[in-house]
Amino acid sequence: MSRMHNISDIQMSTLMKWFDVHKRTMPWRGDSNPYNIWISEVMLQQTQVKTVIPYYNRWIRNYPSIEILANSDSEAVLRLWEGLGYYTRVLNLLKGARYIIEHYNGKFPAVMNDALKIPGVGEYIAGAVLSIAYNLPVAAVDGNVIRVFSRLFALDKSGNINKTIESIVTDCYTYYQPRWVNQAWMEFGALQCVPKPVCSVCPMNASCKALKISKVLNYPVKKPKKKTPVRTGRIYIVQQNDTVLMLKRHRKGLLAGMWELPNILEDEEKHTDFEQKHSLKPMECIGNVKHAYSHFKVVYQVYLAELLKTWNSAGWVESTWASSEKLQLLAKPKVHIKALKQHGMFFNS
Ligand code: SF4
Incomplete structure (x- = not known):
């Protein structure tokens, strides 16, 4: 040594x-x-x-x-x-x-x-x-x-x-x-x-x-920085009476087991295909939310959307219609909290 x-x-x-x-x-x-x-x-x-x-x-x-x-x-x-x-x-x-x-x-x-x-x-x-x-x-x-x-x-x-x-x-x-x-x-x-x-x-x-x-x-001598990839996608806020549709992620991988809004990253699936598969009709874009993970950044457009049929949960473990009170109790990723805050009605704190 x-x-x-x-x-x-x-x-x-x-x-x-x-x-x-x-x-x-x-x-x-x-x-x-x-x-x-x-x-x-x-x-x-x-x-x-x-x-x-x-x-x-x-x-x-x-x-x-x-x-x-x-x-x-x-x-x-x-x-x-x-x-x-x-x-x-x-x-x-x-x-x-x-x-x-x-x-x-x-x-x-x-x-x-x-x-x-x-x-x-x-x-x-x-x-x-x-x-x-x-x-x-x-x-x-x-x-x-x-x-x-x-x-x-x-x-x-x-x-x-x-x-x-x-x-x-x-x-x-x-x-x-x-x-x-x-x-x-x-x-x-x-x-x-x-x-x-x-x-x-x-x-x-x-x-x-x-x-x-x-x-x-x-000092410390830095390794040359790789450019962080930016991924884009959509997050959907789907309301039913005084509740919002929330989905539970699988137990493995990024954000395992957390509850999130319906969302899609364009590099995984085209938003048009996703919307068709889940019978989602985007109504109005209410803004963008961004978040940086360790290896990539995401920028989501946040849409208010209508559900044309019963929700098809393929891709998630389960779904729930969460009231504002219930929403506070679910563990949610930061970027989805940002999207809910943009909406305001469901998440004020
Ligand atoms: S130890 Fe750090 S703070 Fe102290 S003189 Fe060296 S570089 Fe400056």
Whole structure:
């Protein structure tokens, strides 16, 4: 393992002093319950702390333990997650809780290889839970940590950058406890060494290689970006008395198990064919809604539509006519909430 890059004891004590002063208060900070750390880390993937806090508090109130979560159903967990996005993550949390009950006697394992067998748990989540909850000497390398070390040591993309960083972080455990070392580097990346940092106030600026060569914004070295494809389609709002037609998606794939309005993406089926198959008559376009997923963007035209015959649910698990009250209880993807909000009548909050 490379020993070309090391953090000195002076740098470490500088970091820990900075962390003492600047660390944010979070409901899970200082907590050593592995379940709570697991939940917080899954929620924090690609979502900011301030957004996560109310979701986390609500989640822990509803599911205070792995056992209670394992006994819940996907509909209920999806509802609590609504708005956080990345819905396969919450379904994996449920599967993970059941796996832990079945294989690890209800306790998140304190061994890396065992933790990696839990559905949805990758190296970062496992490292975060094992180090923060159990104080084990395991690095947790997220995007923030990669940014910090790429800059401190002007690391390029050659070799396995994650392994290089893990090795540097692991050396830091000589000076301080793993749980605090990992949290301090994560927080430093989240608050100080941000994408556009103010290096003049950084306590590490004297030893930062990227700053020394005036190339801070060139690190981390990025892979050339692929253009995100944009998919287009239609969403249909079909009313019957005071209700709206909602459809439940299959249990697998994108947005699994969620409830949505009838919709079609043009690259899957022509809207004219879809409308004919489902006896839908588009009446009026009330606007567009957009959403960005990890690998593509969607732009839907939102149509008020009439149903000419009984709804044919092919393509969905089930359908329901939802009143405004019932609609609030269904777990819905963000883009469909946007469409309903455009309509206004069914969804005001
Ligand atoms: S000097 Fe700037 S680039 Fe270097 S660690 Fe500090 S904030 Fe990051």
